Amino acid sequence: MSPQSLPSLPSPATVPLARLHGVRKAYRTLTALDGVGFSIRRGEVLSVLGANGAGKSTSIAVLLGLVAADAGEAEVLGLPPGDIAARRRIGVMLQSAGIPENALVGELLDLTRSYYPRPRSVADCVAMAGLDGLMDRRYGQLSGGQQRRVQFALAICGSPELLFLDEPTTGLDIDARQRMWATIRELVAGGTGVLLTTHYLEEAEALADRVVVLDRGRVVADGAMDEVRARVSQRRIRCLSALDVARVGTWPGVRAASRDGARIEVVADAAEDVVRRLLAEDAALTELDIRRAGLADAFLELTRDTDRNTDREAA
Template identity: 65%
Template sequence: MDTVPRAPLARLQQAGKQYGRTRALEQLDLELHAGQVLALLGPNGAGKTTAIGLLLGLHAPDAGTAELFGLPPHSLQARRRTGVMLQTAGIPDTLQVRELVALARSYYPQPRALEECLALAGLQEVQRRRYGQLSGGQQRRVQFAMAVCGRPQLLFLDEPTTGLDIDARQGLWRAIRELAAQGCAVLLTTHYLEEAEALADRVMVIDHGRLLAQGTVEEMRARVSQRRIGCVSVLAPAQVAAWAGVQDARAGEDGRLQVIAAQAEPVVRRLLAEDPSLSELEVRRAGLADAFLALTARSGPPMNAEEAA
């Protein structure tokens, strides 16, 4: 029996937004479904913040539509089912972590237990400290706890792990995966492309307000036919960079020779032939970061000096 596809929880349809002479978004389509983590990627000024602002009802589109749960984004019914963690937050410095999360919980009819919120964000050890006494990374974790305390069906995370150390970042990744597994839809923006690679079911790359590409992480990788070759070699990078088929060659921070080539096999054969002492050879395919850089490099210059958010 055929199943009826579920309606998206968040949707932009042909959405456009202009600030003065600057077109921040141009005919952007976006859909986010339950249990999905969608990474919205783009350089500074690409239009990511504008897209989120339209979905949250902070701005109205000049063209097209924005919907949450099939409702206008500013409607109270939609907002009660949504959690938000933006890049900036006006939070009182004098309240304790525990007090802040308890206050945020009080706005929702069926919130998560306070201890569950603290555990999801890894805040148990600092729950009695005042917000103003926390490090930047700890404050981001408080903001995450406040965003998820209402059991949102839809979660907006705008650069959520900025300022977090490796352990804290991994902890937040685990929490995001857990929420998605429970059916929460997550819209993620991040400058850490390894974060998108680790979390996202689907990726959208935008620049200058336009969609450049979208697909799974694997589909995005496949757009770039590159191989990265690393090794310990006596060959000079400048020498290798002149070979046919080599796109770039340089010495890495660890002193290893790093080569980018369209095809690995002929370059590896020549490396081995010209340096019999070569060791620690490693070949890997292009990652999401390579695809992102290739896509945004092709997208052209900004429309004008007043770049969109």
């Protein structure tokens, strides 16, 4: 066979580290996942977003082999979820840690590192997770934010190819959150894939390359950050104006209007007509600023669309 006729192999960057395909999971009468499918690739952060009960935690539990799917396919590093060979190549930070409170932080780190074939050095773990001064402390004596930093260190200490982070920065102050973000970016730059769930939409905007939005156990959006934002055409208009925001809120194309001191903020389907009317009705208007709607607006609009579709189906 000539070199020209050899089949081309997929690039490692395009082969999913983990994937769900058509996964369904029900708990008695509650359908937690209803045909969910998405994948995580090397060197990217995939943020899975959704309200409480949308299916985020169940999706992670299926990928980790903590619960079995009723239907569909789940795969981690080419292996069934929960396979020991896969576990040695992943790191996990869940909301519920179950860590012994009497254990010293240093003992926890040494024990967890021993599970992996090529763990990071203790010094690297301490530096990356911000554990200076905590190694001789008992886990149960730490603050909530300090415990989250320990959990993060345990998740990354094995040099994982795939990292599951479930609400990782809950309880952290701003400095600790920024430090964790910097470490996550460093890991991703080195080829690690990250599945991130978060209630902080600014965190998803800061870190994620791709976004999956779940609503009532279904995927309502899956794409690059800009693609998900583009699903809505809303614009956010801010200005200094004395106009009555209650009246502005009734204008055609205006979804919401609010006031913060002398400044008003308008969320509109399109900016041109609304801005034209603002200027016409308030000649003293100043400091006009128009921006594309953010991820929070896109998220709300996507889940609102699901509510509308559900209402039509029930009618």
